[in-house]
Amino acid sequence: MPAAAASCPLTARQVIDLYFMEHRAKLLDIAAFLDRLERSANDLPAAPDGRDDVRVRALRQAIPLLVDNQPDRVRRILDLLSDHSREPIAAAHTQSALGADPYGTY
Amino acid sequence: MAYIDPHIHMVSRTTDDYRRMAAAGCVAITEPAFWAGFDRSSPDGFRDYFRQLTNIEPKRAAAHGIAHYCWLCINPKEAEDVGFAREVMSLIPEFLDQPNVLGIGEIGLNKNSRNELAVLEAQIELAKRHDRLILVHTPHLEDKLKGTRLTMDALKNAGIDPGRVLIDHVEEHTVGEVLDRGFWAGMTLYPDSKCTPQRAVDIIECWGSERIWINSAGDWGQSDPLAVPKCHIEMRRRGHLQSLVDTISLHNPAAFLGQCGRFHLPG
Numbered sequence: 530m531p532a533a534a535a536s537c538p539l540t541a542r543q544v545i546d547l548y549f550m551e552h553r554a555k556l557l558d559i560a561a562f563l564d565r566l567e568r569s570a571n572d573l574p575a576a577p578d579g580r581d582d583v584r585v586r587a588l589r590q591a592i593p594l595l596v597d598n599q600p601d602r603v604r605r606i607l608d609l610l611s612d613h614s615r616e617p618i619a620a621a622h623t624q625s626a627l628g629a630d631p632y633g634t635y
Numbered sequence: 636m637a638y639i640d641p642h643i644h645m646v647s648r649t650t651d652d653y654r655r656m657a658a659a660g661c662v663a664i665t666e667p668a669f670w671a672g673f674d675r676s677s678p679d680g681f682r683d684y685f686r687q688l689t690n691i692e693p694k695r696a697a698a699h700g701i702a703h704y705c706w707l708c709i710n711p712k713e714a715e716d717v718g719f720a721r722e723v724m725s726l727i728p729e730f731l732d733q734p735n736v737l738g739i740g741e742i743g744l745n746k747n748s749r750n751e752l753a754v755l756e757a758q759i760e761l762a763k764r765h766d767r768l769i770l771v772h773t774p775h776l777e778d779k780l781k782g783t784r785l786t787m788d789a790l791k792n793a794g795i796d797p798g799r800v801l802i803d804h805v806e807e808h809t810v811g812e813v814l815d816r817g818f819w820a821g822m823t824l825y826p827d828s829k830c831t832p833q834r835a836v837d838i839i840e841c842w843g844s845e846r847i848w849i850n851s852a853g854d855w856g857q858s859d860p861l862a863v864p865k866c867h868i869e870m871r872r873r874g875h876l877q878s879l880v881d882t883i884s885l886h887n888p889a890a891f892l893g894q895c896g897r898f899h900l901p902g
Contacts, residue, residue: 536840538874547872548833603834607808611780612747621715621746626776633777 587629638884639663640863642850652860653699659864663702667741670712678722689733702901706740706770714754737895740770744782759793769800783809823852824862832866848887
C-alpha cells in the first residue's frame with residue numbers, strides 16, 4: 530500500500546490513549562477463545578497444539594504476524610486467510626464462507 | 636451534517652430506522668437488490684421484490700425526507716441455478732425505466748463458481764446494453780480476494796468503463812487493486828466482518844479519499860443503519876476535517892451516482 534508515514538493525524542501517544550483499552554479487551558477475547566476451546570469436549574481429531582479445525586489452525590498462523598514488526602499486518606492476515614486460486618470452482622455446494630481457506634496449508 | 640448511505644437494504648429495516656437515519660442527517664440512500672436470507676421459490680418472488688424496490692420503498696423513504704434509489708439484479712447467492720437466474724434477469728428490463736433505478740447491482744460472485752460467473756457476465760452485458768451503472772458485491776471472507784479479481788477481469792473483458800463501476804465491500808487486501816484498476820471502491824461497516832469504522836478510516840488514511848465511499852449495508856443480519864454517521868465520529872475524533880467527511884460521504888457518492896442522470900440530492 531502507499532502507506533503513508535504519519536497519515537494518521539494523531540500522535541502515537543494519542544493513538545495509545547484512545548485505542549489501548551479497546552484492543553486490550555480484544556486480545557483477552559482471543560485468549561479466552563483459545564482457553565475455552567481447550568476446555569471444550571473434543572469432537573475433533575486431536576492436534577498437538579489444540580483442536581484440529583482449519584479455522585483454528587489459520588488463527589494460530591495469523592497471531593505471530595501481529596508481532597513480527599512488519600507493516601501491513603491487516604492485509605497480510607487477510608491474505609493468509611484467503612483462497613489464492615485463480616480459476617472458478619466447478620460448482621457452489623454451499624452459500625456460506627468459513628473465514629479461512631478450507632484448502633489452505635495452515 | 637448531510638450524508639448519503641449508498642448501500643443499505645431498507646426492505647429489511649423498520650420505519651424507526653428511517654426516522655433515526657433522517658435525524659442523523661441522511662438525505663439519500665441507494666438500495667441494491669440482494670439475497671433475502673432464503674432462496675426464493677420462483678421468479679415471481681423477484682418481480683414482487685423489484686416492485687417493492689421501485690414503488691413501495693421510495694414512499695417509505697420520502698415520508699422521512701430521504702431520497703430513495705435502487706439497483707436491480709439477481710444476487711450471486713441465487714445464481715448457481717443458471718436457468719432460474721436467466722428467468723429473473725428477463726424481468727429486469729421492464730423495471731429499468733422506473734425513475735429511482737440507477738443501474739444493475741449488487742451483482743458479483745459468492746463462492747466463485749462457474750455458474751455464478753456466467754450469470755455475472757450476463758448481468759454485465761445487461762448493464763452494458765442499457766448503458767447503466769454497475770454496483771458489485773464482492774464475496775465474503777476467504778472468497779473475497781479471488782472473487783474480486785475474477786469480477787474485475789470479467790468487467791474488463793466486457794469492455795466496461797471502470798469509472799462507472801463501484802466495487803463494494805473492499806478491505807485491506809483488495810482496495811489497492813480495485814483503485815489501481817480505475818474502479819470506485821466501497822467500504823462496508825459491519826461489526827464482525829468486512830470493515831469496522833476504525834479500519835475504514837485507516838484505509839482512507841493510507842489510500843486517500845479519491846473514488847472511495849463508506850456504507851452501512853444494513854440488512855436483516857448483524858448490521859447498523861447508523862454505521863455511516865458513527866464512522867464520521869471516528870474520523871472527527873482522530874482530528875480529520877469535516878471537508879474529508881463530506882468528501883467520503885456526500886461528494887464522492889454524489890459524483891459516482893450522478894453519472895446516472897436520475898440521481899439528485901433533495902433540496
